[in-house]
Amino acid sequence: MAEVRPDEISAILRKQLSGYENEVDIYDVGTVLQVGDGIARVYGLSKVMASELVEFPNNVYGMVLNLEEDSVGCVLFGESTLVKEGDTVKRTKRVASMPVGDEMLGRVINPLGIPIDGKGAINTNKFLPIERKALGVIQRQPVKEPLQTGIVAIDAMIPIGRGQRELIIGDRQTGKTAVAVDTIISQKYTHTEEAKRLGIKPVYCIYVAVGQKSSTVVQVVSKLQEYGAMDYTTVIVASASEPAPLQFISPYSGATLGEYFRDNGKHALVIFDDLSKQAAAYRELSLLLRRPPGREAYPGDVFYLHSRLLERASKLSDDLGGGSLTALPIIETQQGDVSAYIPTNVISITDGQIYLESNLFNAGVRPAINVGISVSRVGGNAQIKAMKKVAGSLKLDLAQYRELEAFAKFGSDLDKGTQRTLANGARLVELLKQGLYSPVNVEKQVVSLFLATSGFLDEVPIHDVKRFEKEVLEFIEVKYNQIFENIKKEKQLSEDTISALKNAGSEFVSVFKKSS
Amino acid sequence: MAEQKVSIRYAQSLLDSAVERNNLNDVYNDVKLIVSTLKNYPELRRVFINPTIRPETKTSILNEVFKEKVNGDTISFLNFIVEKSREDLLFSIMLKFIQLYNEHLSLADAEVRIAFDFSEEQKRALKENLEKLVNKKINFNYSIDPQIIGGFVARIDDTVFDASVSHQLEILKKQFIEGGASLN
Numbered sequence: 001m002a003e004v005r006p007d008e009i010s011a012i013l014r015k016q017l018s019g020y021e022n023e024v025d026i027y028d029v030g031t032v033l034q035v036g037d038g039i040a041r042v043y044g045l046s047k048v049m050a051s052e053l054v055e056f057p058n059n060v061y062g063m064v065l066n067l068e069e070d071s072v073g074c075v076l077f078g079e080s081t082l083v084k085e086g087d088t089v090k091r092t093k094r095v096a097s098m099p100v101g102d103e104m105l106g107r108v109i110n111p112l113g114i115p116i117d118g119k120g121a122i123n124t125n126k127f128l129p130i131e132r133k134a135l136g137v138i139q140r141q142p143v144k145e146p147l148q149t150g151i152v153a154i155d156a157m158i159p160i161g162r163g164q165r166e167l168i169i170g171d172r173q174t175g176k177t178a179v180a181v182d183t184i185i186s187q188k189y190t191h192t193e194e195a196k197r198l199g200i201k202p203v204y205c206i207y208v209a210v211g212q213k214s215s216t217v218v219q220v221v222s223k224l225q226e227y228g229a230m231d232y233t234t235v236i237v238a239s240a241s242e243p244a245p246l247q248f249i250s251p252y253s254g255a256t257l258g259e260y261f262r263d264n265g266k267h268a269l270v271i272f273d274d275l276s277k278q279a280a281a282y283r284e285l286s287l288l289l290r291r292p293p294g295r296e297a298y299p300g301d302v303f304y305l306h307s308r309l310l311e312r313a314s315k316l317s318d319d320l321g322g323g324s325l326t327a328l329p330i331i332e333t334q335q336g337d338v339s340a341y342i343p344t345n346v347i348s349i350t351d352g353q354i355y356l357e358s359n360l361f362n363a364g365v366r367p368a369i370n371v372g373i374s375v376s377r378v379g380g381n382a383q384i385k386a387m388k389k390v391a392g393s394l395k396l397d398l399a400q401y402r403e404l405e406a407f408a409k410f411g412s413d414l415d416k417g418t419q420r421t422l423a424n425g426a427r428l429v430e431l432l433k434q435g436l437y438s439p440v441n442v443e444k445q446v447v448s449l450f451l452a453t454s455g456f457l458d459e460v461p462i463h464d465v466k467r468f469e470k471e472v473l474e475f476i477e478v479k480y481n482q483i484f485e486n487i488k489k490e491k492q493l494s495e496d497t498i499s500a501l502k503n504a505g506s507e508f509v510s511v512f513k514k515s516s
Numbered sequence: 517m518a519e520q521k522v523s524i525r526y527a528q529s530l531l532d533s534a535v536e537r538n539n540l541n542d543v544y545n546d547v548k549l550i551v552s553t554l555k556n557y558p559e560l561r562r563v564f565i566n567p568t569i570r571p572e573t574k575t576s577i578l579n580e581v582f583k584e585k586v587n588g589d590t591i592s593f594l595n596f597i598v599e600k601s602r603e604d605l606l607f608s609i610m611l612k613f614i615q616l617y618n619e620h621l622s623l624a625d626a627e628v629r630i631a632f633d634f635s636e637e638q639k640r641a642l643k644e645n646l647e648k649l650v651n652k653k654i655n656f657n658y659s660i661d662p663q664i665i666g667g668f669v670a671r672i673d674d675t676v677f678d679a680s681v682s683h684q685l686e687i688l689k690k691q692f693i694e695g696g697a698s699l700n
Contacts, residue, residue: 024679025687029671044674070520
């Protein structure tokens, strides 16, 4: 703690008091009529704006949501027990906003931008409103750069571009958060000198935790720290114990912080974990504000709640600096029911979705991505050429395998072709399995997929596929590192690279020892 | 909420008819009298809210209390309210009327709290400056409140003009506590 010198204090006091005489503070006030359940009804405040921040006594802040003829409905961001009937409410003349800046990186904050990690104040001098209108058509351009998640199945078959909105959807305990955290960890590569040399711009990450257990959030943060990902990440937390209004605004805060990076020509990734809980928080406060309930008791504007949030993800045009904001919203389904209200809404808003299934998860396929029904509507444009080439037939092969697999269960005799498809598919599924927190760089993904699709795996027993992959990548890295360098630099598979790869592959197959 | 709407309608019609008949000031004085009577005698207010008392009784009570003291238009308006069974809103209609009257003539009421009595000179200066600021004729209502230490706190409708020493000290305190990044 820095020491405070008495002469500093008296200087500040003198400065403050010297300007005292002609200062009249003009502010608008209202009176609390009714308070409870985190909602306050206020009489007065006749000039207040919608979603303006208002100040209650005891340092409690609120946000105006309902403007009615003779009263104003506010949600409280603090303890409602600190506010009493008859208290005076002051306008702040600011719509709810949060501080933004590079200083936010590496910190854990609440949705109003106040640090909660005990590392002291964050000195930023820029404020942006939490609710901002999304950009129009002119300011945007189609996505063109890839956002590497480091997860082979996603980068190969469901590629995500910078500026895209890709939904991660699945039941509880299917690894939704793990996919998101892996993606954050994978961005570490974009902050290295090597990425800079190759012209890959760094991606700053924001992880928004809505309505989660504090213990889960602590786990995520410690994992991010462990893998050195906190240096370029901000975590925004409104845990389950926070009042519903804070949970409701936290995704918007995340988007605001992301937009700060985007508008400065940088790239940002924001993860909303998860929007089902945000919708539930919004439902709670809407019902308390007496807005009429609709389907599943959600208010009528719950679609707009998510569409205006996700619409803020964008790829800026080159005139505006070419920054991007990628959004990965997460939705938790109940018993795999994707036709519930909130999942269908968010599916229709986003540019594709990654389905995670619990039966795949339990069968040991992790990440438990159902490739058949997962899609990415725009990310294909962002894939590097090399990846496009090797992954082109992958999705189809896997779909065929799934179909035949069900058929083959009847145990009838199978012809050679079918057997080959089955064997091939099983190896691909095995290859796409990946451990937690172990993102793979794109050049390695390309190499292992190339080897798999060119038949180098045919002789490898299924239980050896992962070991084969690991060892062949090490082998190439040590002996033929040029292959990786070429893919990274040229971003495509030239004839030379392909023949080098084939040679390396055959060389390795001949020395690979199968385990018994 | 519906109550407020109804009160505004009745008060507006009273105002309009008074303007039409050119007796706005008389009606205003009547309304002020009625408001102060209702304020001072809550049991009278209770009579009008009570639905078990017959409308005829209410009319005769109104007539007996106010007939001699207010002008004919006002008394017929009061009878009209009872006839339409809106007598439970009588008090709120009267208050709304005063509000609408003030708006009509761009008048405003100011509640001013001061730590110690102002001199006439000071009061005049305050009046001049505040009237210029809000562009309305202001009716001042002073009260002494030693808690504000010095200066004044004037409230016109929802807007507060705070030039008190206690408020300045509060702001100072806040600045010291918050230091760097904060909500403000």
